[in-house]
Amino acid sequence: MFDRIWCMIVKEFLQLRRDKYARFRLIVPPILQMLIYGYAATFEVNRVQIAVMDFDHSQESRDLLSRFTFTGRFEVAKVLSNEHELKSLIGSSDIPMALKIEPGFAELLRKGQTAHLQVIVDGTNSNTALIAVGYVNQIANQFSQDYARDRLNQMMPALAATVPQISLEQRPWYNPDLNSQWFFVPGVIGSITLMMVVTLTAFAIVREREIGTLEQIMVTPIRPFELILGKTIPFFVVGLADVVLVAVVGTLWFQVPFRGNPLVLLLGVVLFLMSTLNVGLLISTLSSTQQQAFVLGFFFLNPAFTLSGFAFPITSMPKAMQMITYANPLRYFLVILRGTFLKGVGLGILWPQMLALALLTSVLLLASVARFHKSID
Amino acid sequence: MSDEIVQVDGLTKRFAGVVAVDNLSFNARKGEILGLVGPDGAGKTTTLRILAGVLSADAGAVLVAGQDVLVQPEAVKSRISYMPQQFGLYEDLTVTENIRFYADIFEVSRTVRQQREDQLLEASGMSRFRNRLAGQLSGGMKRKLGIACALIHTPQLLLLDEPTTGVDPVSRRELWSILYSLVFEGVTVLVSTAYLDEAERCHRLLLMYQGRRLFFGTPDELKNMLPGAVLSISSPDPQALQTAVAGEQGILSATAMGDTLHVVVDDPDRRLAQLRAGFEHAGVPFGEPRRIAASVEDVFVYVISQQETQQGS
Numbered sequence: 001m002f003d004r005i006w007c008m009i010v011k012e013f014l015q016l017r018r019d020k021y022a023r024f025r026l027i028v029p030p031i032l033q034m035l036i037y038g039y040a041a042t043f044e045v046n047r048v049q050i051a052v053m054d055f056d057h058s059q060e061s062r063d064l065l066s067r068f069t070f071t072g073r074f075e076v077a078k079v080l081s082n083e084h085e086l087k088s089l090i091g092s093s094d095i096p097m098a099l100k101i102e103p104g105f106a107e108l109l110r111k112g113q114t115a116h117l118q119v120i121v122d123g124t125n126s127n128t129a130l131i132a133v134g135y136v137n138q139i140a141n142q143f144s145q146d147y148a149r150d151r152l153n154q155m156m157p158a159l160a161a162t163v164p165q166i167s168l169e170q171r172p173w174y175n176p177d178l179n180s181q182w183f184f185v186p187g188v189i190g191s192i193t194l195m196m197v198v199t200l201t202a203f204a205i206v207r208e209r210e211i212g213t214l215e216q217i218m219v220t221p222i223r224p225f226e227l228i229l230g231k232t233i234p235f236f237v238v239g240l241a242d243v244v245l246v247a248v249v250g251t252l253w254f255q256v257p258f259r260g261n262p263l264v265l266l267l268g269v270v271l272f273l274m275s276t277l278n279v280g281l282l283i284s285t286l287s288s289t290q291q292q293a294f295v296l297g298f299f300f301l302n303p304a305f306t307l308s309g310f311a312f313p314i315t316s317m318p319k320a321m322q323m324i325t326y327a328n329p330l331r332y333f334l335v336i337l338r339g340t341f342l343k344g345v346g347l348g349i350l351w352p353q354m355l356a357l358a359l360l361t362s363v364l365l366l367a368s369v370a371r372f373h374k375s376i377d
Numbered sequence: 378m379s380d381e382i383v384q385v386d387g388l389t390k391r392f393a394g395v396v397a398v399d400n401l402s403f404n405a406r407k408g409e410i411l412g413l414v415g416p417d418g419a420g421k422t423t424t425l426r427i428l429a430g431v432l433s434a435d436a437g438a439v440l441v442a443g444q445d446v447l448v449q450p451e452a453v454k455s456r457i458s459y460m461p462q463q464f465g466l467y468e469d470l471t472v473t474e475n476i477r478f479y480a481d482i483f484e485v486s487r488t489v490r491q492q493r494e495d496q497l498l499e500a501s502g503m504s505r506f507r508n509r510l511a512g513q514l515s516g517g518m519k520r521k522l523g524i525a526c527a528l529i530h531t532p533q534l535l536l537l538d539e540p541t542t543g544v545d546p547v548s549r550r551e552l553w554s555i556l557y558s559l560v561f562e563g564v565t566v567l568v569s570t571a572y573l574d575e576a577e578r579c580h581r582l583l584l585m586y587q588g589r590r591l592f593f594g595t596p597d598e599l600k601n602m603l604p605g606a607v608l609s610i611s612s613p614d615p616q617a618l619q620t621a622v623a624g625e626q627g628i629l630s631a632t633a634m635g636d637t638l639h640v641v642v643d644d645p646d647r648r649l650a651q652l653r654a655g656f657e658h659a660g661v662p663f664g665e666p667r668r669i670a671a672s673v674e675d676v677f678v679y680v681i682s683q684q685e686t687q688q689g690s
Contacts, residue, residue, distance in 0.1 A: 014474060018469045211468075212463040
């Protein structure tokens with residue numbers, strides 16, 4: 001029995017050794033993806049190009065506008081003198097935001113009335129727009145607070161000293177600088193592994209079906225579980241090597257800390273690999289050509305990324321979508337990855353995720369075994 | 378009775394309502410080469426697959442070495458070997474690696490494996506190519522390697538699906554000599570073939586047409602099915618002669634083969650003048666009609682054309 005599984009494994013690695021392209025595929029794209037995601041995947045909004053229209057030309061208006069460039073979040077790319085230029089600018093250029101100060105801005109402030117700062121923003125990319133408007137809000141609030149205090153100081157210094165104030169002190173735990181690379185790099189380890197393992201496994205079995213070796217193996221006395229193990233163990237080993245490779249590159253290159261117990265992560269990796277191998281296996285039992293496997297794989301992988309919490313928080317999704325995420329192995333693995341890398345938590349916290357992965361694995365395995373017959377009809 | 382290693386009785390298989398094998402019965406004895414012949418779509422591959430235990434059947438019984446394949450397909454797999462039309466060789470493994478892979482799957486012990494491997498490679502003239510990748514072998518060598526893989530566990534029954542299709546004549550001859558040596562060892566061989574000259578090399582033949590058995594017996598018995606005689610007429614344009622006489626009374630079938638025409642007639646003495654007249658009318662030069670022994674191909678063409686005309690009317 002073990003002899004048969006062993007000879008399947010040996011065969012798989014012999015083939016891998018001869019396949020130069022496969023070795024390339026196992027090493028280069030994962031590292032490349034890690035670097036691309038690490039650098040490009042970020043929610044921070046920096047150096048937003050803005051246009052300004054100051055029709056007031058007062059000390060106050062200049063002070064307010066200068067605060068925007070001061071933070072580094074904004075760069076004044078254009079100073080406009082009339083509103084006609086504005087429309088074509090936002091529509092056609094890389095400048096997604098404009099600030100407009102009407103004449104009489106300073107006068108209203110001095111009278112103690114409300115003055116307006118108009119923000120025009122290109123809402124096409126709603127996420128960037130939202131974050132940028134948030135920054136504008138912060139700066140405008142700060143300005144009006146400072147302005148009010150100055151005025152109070154001048155008029156009634158005694159009273160000014162008694163005005164209460166809340167000052168915000170940010171203490172982000174686990175990621176004090178709110179570095180989005182720290183958030184993304186562990187996630188990328190999970191998503192790259194998912195993609196590699198699912199496609200490799202599905203393709204490997206379907207390829208045997210295409211070239212006819214599967215039919216050949218089916219007429220031998222091999223048992224279905226021997227065939228399944230012989231076909232999946234090699235990709236388990238390959239997947240494990242890839243996780244280690246990507247994790248090492250990610251942590252060393254991007255300086256993401258690893259605070260937890262490596263053994264806890266290892267357990268998570270093992271469970272995750274088993275569940276993804278079974279997804280690949282199930283896809284292979286559902287397709288008879290590599291093309292079909294590719295389509296099915298794509299059909300699975302895309303939602304798996306979206307509904308994993310890799311980029312979009314699951315808690316913000318509608319309830320129905322949240323329910324679907326429970327069937328997604330990546331969802332649990334991301335919690336394990338971020339938990340061990342950034343929070344340094346152990347099994348005491350992560351056991352529900354581990355259990356969920358183990359359950360998913362068993363259900364998927366049962367489904368594949370049920371679908372995997374040693375017959376061709 | 379005891380030497381019948383294969384017993385098929387009333388086997389029926391449908392694919393989405395279409396009958397692929399229709400109430401088929403036959404048997405095969407120990408150490409015999411049984412040829413499955415029939416046009417494409419006759420149900421040869423389906424029959425072999427059912428015998429190999431990789432396809433279920435809708436009705437009937439299939440006993441291989443006393444075991445019911447339809448009930449317990451796994452029970453016979455260690456004793457049989459099946460080589461599909463597309464033999465699944467791993468093209469990125471060497472000749473030896475392929476053989477060893479199948480040896481291990483069949484749990485052949487190391488010492489037996491080595492001995493068997495040497496013997497099989499020797500017999501097929503492939504000893505020099507042990508370390509060559511299977512993908513770099515010629516078509517004929519791939520088939521021979523396929524047979525070597527299929528024989529590594531010394532099966533009692535070998536099922537071969539068109540093993541010689543697309544193989545050069547020299548390799549075909551070698552393949553057949555391997556098959557004869559197997560028979561000598563007591564192995565039973567079921568082989569489907571599209572080459573009718575090969576059918577003559579089989580001990581018995583199963584002629585299939587649209588899933589049904591048209592004939593089951595020795596090649597000689599098959600030839601006796603032919604009423605009348607076969608006449609061979611050489612001509613630069615046998616095609617024209619064929620159209621000139623086909624369908625005439627007493628002309629049972631006419632087949633152009635290279636530069637000769639084979640005509641099956643009910644009574645050669647009576648039809649000779651009739652044929653001559655027909656040929657002269659066509660205006661094509663032709664040689665003297667000679668009476669020849671019927672080949673399997675002549676009978677095959679005759680039997681199949683009879684079936685087609687029966688269905689047509």
